[in-house]
Amino acid sequence: xxxxxxxxxxxxxxxxxxxxxxxxxxxxxxxxxxxxxxxxxxxxxxxxxxxxxxxxxxxxxxxxxxxxxxxxxxxxxxxxxxxxxxxxxxxxxxxxxxxxxxxxxxxxxxxxxxxxxxxxxxxxxxxxxxxxxxxxxxxxxxxxxxxxxxxxxxxxxxxxxxxxxxxxxxxxxxxxxxxxxxxxxxxxxxxxxxxxxxxxxxxxxxxxxxxxxxxxxxxxxxxxxxxxxxxxxxxxxxxxxxxxxxxxxxxxxxxxxxxxxxxxxxxxxxxxxxxxxxxxxxxxxxxxxxxxxxxxxxxxxxxxxxxxxxxxxxxxxxxxxxxxxxxxxxxxxxxxxxxxxxxxxxxxxxxxxxxxxxxxxxxxxxxxxxxxxxxxxxxxxxxxxxxxxxxxxxxxxxxxxxxxxxxxxxxxxxxxxxxxxxxxxxxxxxxxxxxx
Amino acid sequence: xxxxxxxxxxxxxxxxxxxxxxxxxxxxxxxxxxxxxxxxxxxxxxxxxxxxxxxxxxxxxxxxxxxxxxxxxxxxxxxxxxxxxxxxxxxxxxxxxxxxxxxxxxxxxxxxxxxxxxxxxxxxxxxxxxxxxxxxxxxxxxxxxxxxxxxxxxxxxxxxxxxxxxxxxxxxxxxxxxxxxxxxxxxxxxxxxxxxxxxxxxxxxxxxxxxxxxxxxxxxxxxxxxxxxxxxxxxxxxxxxxxxxxxxxxxxxxxxxxxxxxxxxxxxxxxxxxxxxxxxxxxxxxxxxxxxxxxxxxxxxxxxxxxxxxxxxxxxxxxxxxxxxxxxxxxxxxxxxxxxxxxxxxxxxxxxxxxxxxxxxxxxxxxxxxxxxxxxxxxxxxxxxxxxxxxxxxxxxxxxxxxxxxxxxxxxxxxxxxxxxxxxxxxx
Numbered sequence: 001x002x003x004x005x006x007x008x009x010x011x012x013x014x015x016x017x018x019x020x021x022x023x024x025x026x027x028x029x030x031x032x033x034x035x036x037x038x039x040x041x042x043x044x045x046x047x048x049x050x051x052x053x054x055x056x057x058x059x060x061x062x063x064x065x066x067x068x069x070x071x072x073x074x075x076x077x078x079x080x081x082x083x084x085x086x087x088x089x090x091x092x093x094x095x096x097x098x099x100x101x102x103x104x105x106x107x108x109x110x111x112x113x114x115x116x117x118x119x120x121x122x123x124x125x126x127x128x129x130x131x132x133x134x135x136x137x138x139x140x141x142x143x144x145x146x147x148x149x150x151x152x153x154x155x156x157x158x159x160x161x162x163x164x165x166x167x168x169x170x171x172x173x174x175x176x177x178x179x180x181x182x183x184x185x186x187x188x189x190x191x192x193x194x195x196x197x198x199x200x201x202x203x204x205x206x207x208x209x210x211x212x213x214x215x216x217x218x219x220x221x222x223x224x225x226x227x228x229x230x231x232x233x234x235x236x237x238x239x240x241x242x243x244x245x246x247x248x249x250x251x252x253x254x255x256x257x258x259x260x261x262x263x264x265x266x267x268x269x270x271x272x273x274x275x276x277x278x279x280x281x282x283x284x285x286x287x288x289x290x291x292x293x294x295x296x297x298x299x300x301x302x303x304x305x306x307x308x309x310x311x312x313x314x315x316x317x318x319x320x321x322x323x324x325x326x327x328x329x330x331x332x333x334x335x336x337x338x339x340x341x342x343x344x345x346x347x348x349x350x351x352x353x354x355x356x357x358x359x360x361x362x363x364x365x366x367x368x369x370x371x372x373x374x375x376x377x378x379x380x381x382x383x384x385x386x387x388x389x390x391x392x393x394x395x396x397x398x399x400x401x402x403x404x405x406x407x408x409x410x411x412x413x414x415x416x417x418x419x420x421x422x423x424x425x426x427x428x429x430x431x432x433x434x435x436x
Numbered sequence: 437x438x439x440x441x442x443x444x445x446x447x448x449x450x451x452x453x454x455x456x457x458x459x460x461x462x463x464x465x466x467x468x469x470x471x472x473x474x475x476x477x478x479x480x481x482x483x484x485x486x487x488x489x490x491x492x493x494x495x496x497x498x499x500x501x502x503x504x505x506x507x508x509x510x511x512x513x514x515x516x517x518x519x520x521x522x523x524x525x526x527x528x529x530x531x532x533x534x535x536x537x538x539x540x541x542x543x544x545x546x547x548x549x550x551x552x553x554x555x556x557x558x559x560x561x562x563x564x565x566x567x568x569x570x571x572x573x574x575x576x577x578x579x580x581x582x583x584x585x586x587x588x589x590x591x592x593x594x595x596x597x598x599x600x601x602x603x604x605x606x607x608x609x610x611x612x613x614x615x616x617x618x619x620x621x622x623x624x625x626x627x628x629x630x631x632x633x634x635x636x637x638x639x640x641x642x643x644x645x646x647x648x649x650x651x652x653x654x655x656x657x658x659x660x661x662x663x664x665x666x667x668x669x670x671x672x673x674x675x676x677x678x679x680x681x682x683x684x685x686x687x688x689x690x691x692x693x694x695x696x697x698x699x700x701x702x703x704x705x706x707x708x709x710x711x712x713x714x715x716x717x718x719x720x721x722x723x724x725x726x727x728x729x730x731x732x733x734x735x736x737x738x739x740x741x742x743x744x745x746x747x748x749x750x751x752x753x754x755x756x757x758x759x760x761x762x763x764x765x766x767x768x769x770x771x772x773x774x775x776x777x778x779x780x781x782x783x784x785x786x787x788x789x790x791x792x793x794x795x796x797x798x799x800x801x802x803x804x805x806x807x808x809x810x811x812x813x814x815x816x817x818x819x820x821x822x823x824x825x826x827x828x829x830x831x832x833x834x835x836x837x838x839x840x841x842x843x844x845x846x847x848x849x850x851x852x853x854x855x856x857x858x859x860x861x862x863x864x
Contacts, residue, residue, distance in 0.1 A: 087523040087554040094524060095563055121520040130528055 003027045003049035004409075006385075009059040011036070012393065013377040014361035016354055019393065024059055025049065026383040029412035034379050052418055054387055057406055060357070061375055062106025062384035063399075064364020065134075065338050066273035067250055067326025070096045070122060071114040076289045076331035078198065079152045081114045081164045089115055093122050096335055097133035103336045104399065106384035106410045107368045110139035111229060111250060111273075111326055112190040114164040120185050132415055135368060135384070137188060140181035141166045142231065143174065143217065144192040145209050148202050149231065165192065171216040178220040188227040188248065191217050193237035197300040198278070204233035204253060204304050207240065218244045233304070235259055242266055248367070250326060251275060253304050255311035264318045271367045274312055275326025276344045277333040279305045289332050305348070313350035321363045322349060324356065339399035346396065353393045383412040439463050439482040440844070442817070443475060445492040448824070450793035450808035452786065455825065460492055462815040465844035469811055485850055487819055490838055493789070494807050495539025495816035496831075497796020498567075498757040498770050499705035500682055503529045503555060504547040505761025509721035511632055512585045514547050514597045522548055526555045529761075530566030532768045536834060539816035539842045540800045543572035544661060544682060544705075544758055545623040547597040553618045565847055568800060568816070570621055573614035574599040575663065576607065576649065577625040581640050582632045582663060598625060604648040611652040621680065622653050626662045626669035630731040631714065631723075636665040637686055639672070650676050665736070667691050674698055680799070682758060683707055684747070685740035692743075696750040703799045706744055707758030708776045709765055711737040718764040741780050748781060755791050755799060771831040778828050785828045815844040 004026045011034065012019040025033040025044050035043040070093045075081055084092060093113075100108055113119035119138035126133035142165040144150035150165020160167070166181075168174045178189055193209055195202035202208070221228050222245070229248035230241045235256050241249050242262045249272045255263065263270065282291045283301045296302070316322050324341035328334065342356040351359070365375020373382050387407035390398045398404050408416040440462040447470065448455040459471040461482070471477045503526040508514050517525065526546070533541055546552040552571035559566035575598040577583035583598020593600065599614075601607045611622055626641050628634030653660055661680035664670050670687040672678070674694040681704045687695065695702060715733040716725050728734060748754055756773035759765065774792060777783040783791070797807020806814050819839035822830045830836045839850040 085550065085554075086519055087550050088558075090520045090523045091527060091554065091558050091563060094527070117518065117520050121518075121524065125521075125524055130524065 005046050005049040005051045009054045012060040014061040016358045058388040061361040063360040064107040065105045065325040066109045066323035067111040067275050068108040069329045071118045072329025074334045093118050101134045104386045107135040109137045112139050112142040139188050139190050140186045142192045149192050149196040171212045174213045174216045188229045189221045192231040194234040207234045207236040214244050253308040263320050267320045273323045273325045278327045281332040309348040342396045385409040441482045441484045445487045448493040450494040467813050491820040494793040496792040497540040498538045499542045499755035500544040500758025501541040502761045504551045509763040527564045534567045536768045537818045537837045540568040542570045545572050545575040571619050572621040572623050573619045575623050575625045582625045582629040604644045607645045607648045611649050622660050624662045626664045627666040639666045639668040699752045703753050705755045705757045710759040713764045744781050774828045785825045817841040
């Protein structure tokens with residue numbers, strides 16, 4: 001960690017303001033000075049700093065992925081997730097986490113882990129410096145009820161290790177499971193409130209968990225000052241989430257007027273991450289994975305996409321924070337292609353490209369519970385920064401192109417260094433990448 | 437992976453020959469050509485590294501690793517680490533060994549059943565960086581033997597870093613399970629250990645139990661290793677054909693005769709560092725030299741030194757390694773073993789180096805393509821600042837390991853230019 005002066009950059013600061021030419025000085029792990037310059041002339045003293053002339057590249061805040069599943073293993077089925085034994089799964093999660101950072105996601109909000117401690121262990125290893133990775137909030141497994149999403153057990157094979165979710169029945173079982181995850185040290189408890197169209201018998205518009213069970217989960221979690229996030233596609237599940245005080249609402253596909261009113265009333269404390277990739281991919285590109293367009297329609301994905309588009313567009317207009325992320329890590333939407341979400345937001349949720357950038361950066365800092373320290377290129381904030389070749393607002397697909405992601409800085413340290421000279425043609429693989 | 441030419445190097449080739457000035461051309465993952473004298477090999481289109489007289493030697497093999505030992509001051513504390521943290525630890529440590537110049541490692545046992553196989557598989561698939569690696573099972577032991585750490589009132593397997601079996605059929609199930617997981621080596625604890633409260637000269641496992649383990653292992657074409665301090669346990673190893681003999685401190689003349697008669701089959705890795713450091717360098721963790729002496733370690737060290745000198749004279753292969761990973765023996769400092777070989781066992785520096793290189797290739801079962809710098813051999817190479825033959829201790833200093841290459845790829849690249857200047861380009 002030293003001092004870096006980014007000069008000759010277009011600063012896309014995450015506030016929604018148009019990008020402007022200028023310079024950014026990073027000292028230690030924070031942005032110490034931000035200066036606009038009309039002409040690109042040198043504003044700040046550079047002695048003692050490593051100077052990076054970016055030749056007009058865009059400097060923006062690192063992005064936050066609001067709905068990650070590091071432990072999903074690019075399988076084409078839900079039951080493929082748990083085939084991995086815990087040792088391999090832990091190393092997979094470490095590998096996935098590192099590559100999220102490499103792809104510009106300097107913060108990630110875990111939405112659920114496939115095995116009880118996978119998220120926690122990776123978060124701890126990143127925080128202790130053992131592994132490179134994004135700032136990370138660790139989630140529990142998906143707590144669910146029998147027969148709902150997360151319960152993969154077969155009638156004749158009933159072992160909990162077979163499920164990627166934790167199956168509970170009744171408030172007391174919920175209490176025990178939630179207390180166990182809190183003991184392990186999660187940042188958020190995940191509860192599956194609704195079904196999911198990938199399950200023909202428990203589709204997206206079903207809600208089988210009871211108020212008593214949800215109330216218990218929220219009570220135990222709040223006692224320890226942690227957050228509750230929910231899988232809530234159905235209308236009833238959105239309202240249930242808001243009645244009980246969940247902070248992070250995933251999917252929210254079917255929001256009627258009452259649900260929208262309830263969402264708007266709490267817009268200062270809640271976040272919505274729709275995770276549209278599953279719906280879009282299975283509807284239009286699901287053939288190789290056994291989802292023909294007809295099958296996808298039969299499962300309800302076309303309906304859900306239409307409903308989600310209406311719901312999310314309305315939410316966005318009402319000022320509810322909608323963030324990118326989820327459910328990447330399946331074969332049809334593999335890890336690290338998450339920047340597609342920004343394009344889905346433009347296409348389906350009525351956002352402008354700039355608004356999607358704000359969602360990924362400014363709102364990202366807020367969902368990380370660091371809204372004053374993270375998510376904007378502003379003096380005093382933490383130096384999580386991306387250097388991008390080109391203007392993402394003009395072309396969001398740039399953010400998917402690794403060759404155009406010139407540099408990734410987290411906490412004032414380069415994870416991906418800008419290759420200004422080609423001295424190192426083959427970069428070192430390995431755990432302990434440090435800045436020069 | 438492309439072509440790399442090391443020029444202006446002193447080649448210490450691991451054959452036993454004295455070092456000579458020359459060049460080494462690496463193509464792909466192998467040494468294509470070793471050249472003597474000044475620039476003799478063509479350099480067009482090849483990354484050329486002028487080593488300014490540094491020593492180029494084969495990567496070293498550590499013959500007795502425990503990646504999953506986790507810097508604890510006691511055996512019982514190893515298993516406090518949960519499984520997820522433990523596999524991350526192993527991956528972290530594996531990279532450290534490679535960085536310190538150990539391009540091959542022979543696992544001597546792991547603390548939880550699959551830690552070694554998963555580490556090996558992940559290295560081989562490219563998921564994590566690490567040395568060439570042979571995966572071991574847990575230490576298979578008997579109730580009350582070394583490796584049985586369960587308190588009497590908590591008889592649960594997860595407390596023990598060993599796998600506790602009693603009788604031939606339990607042994608058979610245990611070995612078959614490890615074979616199913618895919619280990620390269622089955623580890624048996626044939627003798628005791630003073631720090632575990634057991635006499636090092638005790639030999640608690642029966643011939644029937646050992647024979648069953650050997651039978652199951654041979655069926656699948658794998659090898660065995662044994663914790664064999666006592667004389668009787670060394671003889672058990674020779675009688676049963678257990679290839680990797682760890683410690684062998686108390687081998688008597690009969691045991692030495694048996695070993696010598698079968699010296700092409702066995703490798704001995706004494707883990708001398710454990711005896712030295714537990715005896716004299718563990719005060720900070722409550723083991724004063726007096727306490728160590730009372731436990732029996734001073735005497736074992738003296739006897740072991742004598743035994744190993746005799747082994748060396750008889751041509752039995754003695755290799756460096758073990759039991760690094762305790763609080764008083766940090767992972768990565770393993771090159772100290774070469775110093776111990778010179779200081780305690782009368783090895784010349786060249787002999788110590790050969791034990792880590794040429795013999796290392798042999799214990800990795802790749803003696804005709806690993807462990808020496810010769811045309812056609814795999815390109816596992818170290819660039820070392822200085823002459824290890826003049827001072828074997830330089831291999832202990834990380835900053836003097838200038839580069840580590842494994843399979844033709846740099847894990848640690850030589851710093852050719854000052855790295856700071858890479859980021860200081862201005863547009864003008």
